[in-house]
Amino acid sequence: MTLSLLVTGSNRGIGLSLCKHYKNMGYTVFAACRKASPALSALDVEIFENIDITDPRSGIELAELMKKRPLDLLINNAGILRDEQLGKLNIETIEEQFKVNTLGPLSITEALLPLINNGGENRFYY
Secondary structure, three states, X not given: OOOEEEEEOOOOHHHHHHHHHHHHOOOEXXXXXXXXXXXXXXXXOEEEOOOOOOOHHHHHHXXXXXXXXXXXXXXXXXXXXXXXXXXXXXXXXXXXXXHHHHHHHHHHHHHHHHHEHHHHOOOOOO
């Protein structure tokens, strides 16, 4: 039985590397991103573009696109880091980071939970 996983923020960096790694391990890989990079497009994975994890509608859209494709693993990789310093804080960018790095993954997980095998219970991957 082939295991499957979805990686958010899969168009570059860590997300792209995770897609390559799990593809090489024999997983069925689904990649979600705002815009696919040439490197991601070159992989033999199913890509879902125009997924902005800060938009709750993206999670719902992604779940609809993935219906009938059960998942064994969800990797919420999408994230951002802005340079902030005490004394020069930009509250707008801090709020953006919070939305992308906490609320976005929570929203994606909530939308995809019905697709995760066993509801994600008792599944550990190393």
